Amino acid sequence: MERVRVRKVRPTFKSSRLFQTKGIKRPLVIIGAAVLVILAALLLTLHLHNESKTEVLSEFQNHQLAHAQHLANQIKFFLHARSQELQALSSLLSRDSSDLRKKKAAIETYSKRGEYVKNIFLYDGMGGVVYSTDSNATGLDHGGREFFYWAKKKANKGRVSGSSQFQSDSSIFFLAVPLYRNSSSVNDPEADGRFDGVIAASIDLKEFLAEQLLFWAPETSPHQVWIMDKDGKLLFQSGHRGTVQGNIFQGSKSCQQCHTSLDHAEKILRAKHGTIDYELKGFPRKIAAFAPMDFEDMSWVIVVNFAYDQVTAVIKKSLREHLGLLGIVVLAAILGSVSIIRTDRLKVKAEEEVKHWREKRVLEDKIRQSEALYQTIVENAHDAIWTVDTQGHFTFVNRRGEEISGYKISELIGKDFEPLIPPEDLPRAKDLFVEILHGQGESFEIGFHAKDGKMRLLSVNAVPLYEGGTVIGMFNIGRDITE
Numbered sequence: 001m002e003r004v005r006v007r008k009v010r011p012t013f014k015s016s017r018l019f020q021t022k023g024i025k026r027p028l029v030i031i032g033a034a035v036l037v038i039l040a041a042l043l044l045t046l047h048l049h050n051e052s053k054t055e056v057l058s059e060f061q062n063h064q065l066a067h068a069q070h071l072a073n074q075i076k077f078f079l080h081a082r083s084q085e086l087q088a089l090s091s092l093l094s095r096d097s098s099d100l101r102k103k104k105a106a107i108e109t110y111s112k113r114g115e116y117v118k119n120i121f122l123y124d125g126m127g128g129v130v131y132s133t134d135s136n137a138t139g140l141d142h143g144g145r146e147f148f149y150w151a152k153k154k155a156n157k158g159r160v161s162g163s164s165q166f167q168s169d170s171s172i173f174f175l176a177v178p179l180y181r182n183s184s185s186v187n188d189p190e191a192d193g194r195f196d197g198v199i200a201a202s203i204d205l206k207e208f209l210a211e212q213l214l215f216w217a218p219e220t221s222p223h224q225v226w227i228m229d230k231d232g233k234l235l236f237q238s239g240h241r242g243t244v245q246g247n248i249f250q251g252s253k254s255c256q257q258c259h260t261s262l263d264h265a266e267k268i269l270r271a272k273h274g275t276i277d278y279e280l281k282g283f284p285r286k287i288a289a290f291a292p293m294d295f296e297d298m299s300w301v302i303v304v305n306f307a308y309d310q311v312t313a314v315i316k317k318s319l320r321e322h323l324g325l326l327g328i329v330v331l332a333a334i335l336g337s338v339s340i341i342r343t344d345r346l347k348v349k350a351e352e353e354v355k356h357w358r359e360k361r362v363l364e365d366k367i368r369q370s371e372a373l374y375q376t377i378v379e380n381a382h383d384a385i386w387t388v389d390t391q392g393h394f395t396f397v398n399r400r401g402e403e404i405s406g407y408k409i410s411e412l413i414g415k416d417f418e419p420l421i422p423p424e425d426l427p428r429a430k431d432l433f434v435e436i437l438h439g440q441g442e443s444f445e446i447g448f449h450a451k452d453g454k455m456r457l458l459s460v461n462a463v464p465l466y467e468g469g470t471v472i473g474m475f476n477i478g479r480d481i482t483e
Contacts, residue, residue: 068291076295082203085110086110087158087177094196107133120201122199124196125196127148127198128141129142151178151195152195173204178197180193181196209236224237229299231247234246268303274289284308285309379398405420411451428444441461444462458479
């Protein structure tokens, strides 16, 4: 009986120890499970943080790239508008080449309405400044300058020369247009087409950029804007003006204090369009978006910089908050849910932004379709439709215009309208042309010589052609009323 009792007691003792062991292991299991949940939530938070960081950086880079492209376009449109105005002024000066008083009046009018135009310079045929809005410049001899040699080449008649004179304290852009005498303004017919000098304007591009970036003051903002030409010369730097006029391929000792390498600048110059991350010695990491800007014979790269830490600051703050909550709150599942919900919201926001960009692309496609429809209507119109620039050269002719005139479109584009007008109608045609370029619409009848030599009569409605608020030519609709 005792042996039986002993056998019964021993199993009871073992069961008690097993129960105690299980009682000890259970909290460990719970703690281990809690730790695993916390670790899982932590890993999930870090993973979602990295995904959010990648998405935010991608969206920001796209935004910065769009801004860089927009800034490049604004600079190009600005320089183009100033060039058009200067060409119009050169046309007026060529018609009154012997009357200096009228020239001065025209120059004064232009200088008052030209945005960011600092000074106007009128050069004679030898390169001397005969008049300038800068009194100190009158009488100077610039006949040896590169732009003057360029202007004397007859092939450059009617063209614009652009050159930069960027300095550490200013950013002056120089535009020049050759002056050639016009037979309508000179008594001596042999002087027609002779080189008569240069009309030039100096423009402060720095002031224009300041207006474009008025909410990006370089002294208080992490944004920086800099401009390089195609040869690697730094033309403008909003945050480090001492580097202006330097070349990325010819780094000086002062450059080596900050730049261990200029590989990022060389990559920007090679690619011309895109984004890049880089870091300078002793400076925070930066994101650069860049886009090309081509004008006349110049090729620039416009770069917009932004501090990398400024982009990721919001994400880092969010991560710290999540880690703090995970360290205080025991219920890891709740913290994980909060983190997931918050990150999902960021994803939804990113998806909404992607949807917005898709809708924008759809709208752009509709605009292109509308333009194609407009082109179809113009090309199939029963009336002749044509445009001319401020010099009187054809810039567009539809098919009906080709049929009425007998000339092919390729023969008319770039051709002056004056040779087509009978001599007796030419003075009236010129007067109408000037009035329309000054903003006045006109309706009139006028004859012209077709290619076969026959005289044809058109009933014309003409209005000024604008671009960016500036008259760039004339738009005409004409009906053949010869019969």
